Amino acid sequence: MAELAKTFDVVVIGAGPGGYIAAIRAAQLGMQVACIDEWQTADGKPAPGGTCTNVGCIPSKALLQSSENYDHAAHAFADHGIKVGSLSMDVAQMLKRKDKVVKQNNDGILYLLKKNKVTFFHGKGAFAGGAAGAWQVKVSGKASESLVAKHVIVATGSSPRALPGAPFDNKLILDNSGALAITEVPKRLGVIGAGVIGLEMGSVWRRLGSAVTVLEALPAFLGAADEAVAKEANKVFVKQGLAIHTAVKVGTVKCAKEVTVEYNDSAGKAQTLTVDKLIVSIGRVPHTEGLNAAAVGLKLDERGFVAVDEHCKTNLPNVWAVGDVVRGPMLAHKAEEEGVAVAQRIAGKYGHVDFNTVPWVIYTSPEIAWVGKTEQQVKSEGIEYRTGSFPFMANGRARALGDTTGFVKFIADKKTDRILGVHIIGPMASELIAEAVVAMEFGASSEDIAMICHAHPSLSEAMKEAALAVDGRTLNL
Ligand code: FAD
Ligand code: NAI
Helix, strand or coil: CCCCCEEEEEEEECCCHHHHHHHHHHHHCCCCEEEEECCECCCCCECCCHHHHHHCHHHHHHHHHHHHHHHHHHHCHHHHCCCCCCCCCCHHHHHHHHHHHHHHHHHHHHHHHHHCCCEEEEEEEEEEEEECCEEEEEEEECCEEEEEEEEEEECCCEEECCECCECCCCCCEECHHHHCCCCCCCCEEEEECCCHHHHHHHHHHHHCCCEEEEECCCCCCCCCCCHHHHHHHHHHHHHHCCEEECCCEEEEEEECCCEEEEEECCCCCEEEEEECEEEECCCEEECCCCCCHHHHCCCECCCCCECCCCCCECCCCCEEECHHHCCCCCCHHHHHHHHHHHHHHHCCCCCCCCHHHCCEEECCCCEEEEEECCHHHHHHCCCCEEEEEEEHHHCHHHHHHCCCCCEEEEEEECCCCEEEEEEEEECCHHHHHHHHHHHHHCCCEHHHHHHCCCCCCCCCHHHHHHHHHHCCCCCCC
16 A cells, blocks of 8 residues: 655755754744754764754864864963963864764754654655645655655755865865864865865864965955955964965866875966865855756756745745755855745745845954945945944953954944944954844944943953944044
């Protein structure tokens, strides 16, 4: 007898930050929800959380913290009057701790799904036919299941992009998973791409002792950031020991016992880089493989993303897509916001994602964070503006911390004073940026921030001072 299909209001394919959050919100709104995810641990157990939890946000921050602690013990503690005898590191323990943090998150997500009565299926989800209101989804895992869904949310994420002719082997040529699992500090580490992964992972291994060389194709370093921030970041990273070469053209990559990268430098001169390991972090591509999208006519755009409108609707009725697999920044919090908004829309409620106030954070040391427009953007859009900056050097808490690198920069409309962008490079920039996000979401002016009482001594006073600086009224500089 044919197996009876299980019927749901919503079936979510993918349990990364986009998918599992969409599933939880849909369940909270009273719908019958299933969530399918294929990620598994080395011993075959489900590991929901997607790239973010397993090989992205969470493990990278765990290793960034461990390596920063080591770096502080080696270089910063003495200044605080703390003497450390002979310092040594245990990379295996660092990786073990990172894995434990990941597992806590996997288990937490499984618990949340269960608590919210979301039915979790461990396996690959694929369209198997159907039509509006009754999409058929097949799960292939240890057991196979046939599901029928009124709505489907595709949240299948992204995969690392490889260099042409240099496939990842995760022994010598590493993607993000490989970069997070290096078991011995490589003497020489190469990084292709000075983007977010390249800088974060390059920082981890540099702090632990690798000589790191970064090759970037674009002439501008951190082109997406405000120019003043990018310039400061370049200066600091070079001082820390990262060798950064921009405007290079990477050619052949050869692997033997080591990796040799042939490239032309910014002057067009042929160069060779030989390293023990090579991290390739040149962006990511949408992951739609195995979804059987073509069979149901799910439209992809010219770059392979699932094509969606501003409400995350695909070309198929009742089929939605969120997160890295659709246009927009590849960020966990953007995926989550889209997931919530889609669940709301399915329930006939209002769904909201404000792309103008999605914050960006790069978790290097100093951290880099921004929201809104850069100065080069407002200039090119012909907007009249004023800026105000305040250095952490003049902030009492930063001095007490012993971390005075960087500054806060506000950009405000010249006539209305409305905040257009806030850019931070410095200690705890990832936390400080939240104030700017709230301010921009509420349409605040720089004067609003300047008039708010900020605790003393705190790094947040640099936000107030930079806002005051827009009107030339800084108090502590
Ligand atoms: P994913 O997290 O990729 O999840 C997709 C899930 O779907 C996966 O579990 C996958 O196995 C599953 N799946 C795919 N196809 C199928 C199928 N057919 N059937 C069943 N399951 C399927 N972003 C930040 O905001 N902050 C950070 O600090 C940050 N750090 C990062 C560090 C690194 C090294 C990397 C690589 C990324 C980082 N990101 C960060 C980006 C962030 O990880 C992604 O933006 C986020 O994970 C996207 O969420 P998602 O739900 O769209 O996709
Ligand atoms: P990225 O887009 O941040 O950076 C890729 C870099 O590689 C760019 O500077 C690009 O110019 C360069 N590049 C491209 N092709 C090249 C080539 N052939 N040779 C040399 N350089 C080349 O991508 P990355 O670092 O791979 O990260 C992927 C995404 O993951 C990010 O865009 C981000 O959305 C997300 N992420 C977010 C983090 C965070 O929020 N803190 C941390 C890590 C990743």
